[in-house]
Every structure is written in structure tokens, then in C-alpha cells.
Amino acid sequence: MxxxxxxDPSVAAAVIKFLxxxxxxxVEKLRRYANKHAExxxxxxxxxxxxxxxxxxxxxxxxxxxxxxxxxxSYLDLKIETVSRSFKSLEQQNLITLHRVRTVTLNSYxxxxxxx
Numbered sequence: 001m002x003x004x005x006x007x008d009p010s011v012a013a014a015v016i017k018f019l020x021x022x023x024x025x026x027v028e029k030l031r032r033y034a035n036k037h038a039e040x041x042x043x044x045x046x047x048x049x050x051x052x053x054x055x056x057x058x059x060x061x062x063x064x065x066x067x068x069x070x071x072x073x074s075y076l077d078l079k080i081e082t083v084s085r086s087f088k089s090l091e092q093q094n095l096i097t098l099h100r101v102r103t104v105t106l107n108s109y110x111x112x113x114x115x116x
Contacts, residue, residue, distance in 0.1 A: 041076045042086040043115040046096065050106055061106040062099070069101065090115075 036044065049063060065072070069087075073080040087104075090096045095112050097105040106112060 038076075038078055038082045039086045039089055040115060041078065042072075042083065042090060043095070043112045045072065045076060046090075046104065046106060047109070047113050050109060061109065063104050063106065065102045065104060067102070 046063070049065070050061070053060070053063065067075070069083050070080050072078075073083045076083070078086075087096070087098060090112070091098050093111075095106070095108050095115065097107055099105065
């Protein structure tokens with residue numbers, strides 16, 4: 001790939017653009033989740049997922065998460081047990097209701113947003 005980039009400036013520019021965009025994603029993720037305790041990370045994750053649904057015209061507060069607890073743990077740099085405890089804690093605070101492993105109702109979007 002690098003030899004092609006050396007010969008074709010447009011390929012080199014595309015590679016640089018891709019790497020910068022990827023780096024920007026990492027920086028944004030660190031900004032959102034760094035220095036937050038586990039429950040705040042989960043709350044921020046749920047708020048972000050809900051807001052993404054709002055942007056595409058799906059305002060339902062019951063979310064069907066396409067991620068396993070293990071995938072959420074990996075994304076948020078948490079242990080799976082911590083993710084499970086954090087979901088339970090948010091439920092006990094009546095911020096969310098857990099229905100099944102991947103189905104969550106946001107009882108208080110503003111509460112989650114303030115928590116995150």
C-alpha cells in the first residue's frame with residue numbers, strides 16, 4: 001500500500017485522510033468517556049445511542065441494542081461484570097428499565113444526560 005501511495009499522490013492523500021478521521025474518532029471517544037466512572041460511561045453510551053436514533057427519525061425510548069454486554073464493555077473499556085452492575089444500578093435509580101439482555105427503556109433521558 002505504501003509503494004502505491006508513493007507513486008500516486010491521490011492514494012497518499014486518501015490514506016492520510018482515513019488515518020486522520022480514524023484518529024479523530026479515537027480522540028472523540030476518549031473525550032466522551034475518559035475520567036468518567038462506569039455508570040456515567042454507560043449513561044453516556046445510552047444517551048449517544050438514543051440521540052443517534054433521534055437523528056434518523058426514531059424517537060422511541062425503548063432501545064434494542066445491537067451489542068452484547070461484552071461488546072459494550074470492550075467499547076467502553078470496562079469489564080463485563082461492571083457493565084452488568086452499572087445497568088442494574090441505573091435501573092435501580094429508575095433511569096432505565098431492562099427488559100431483556102439487549103432491550104432497554106430510557107425512563108429519564110434528561111436524568112441519563114445529566115448523569116453522563
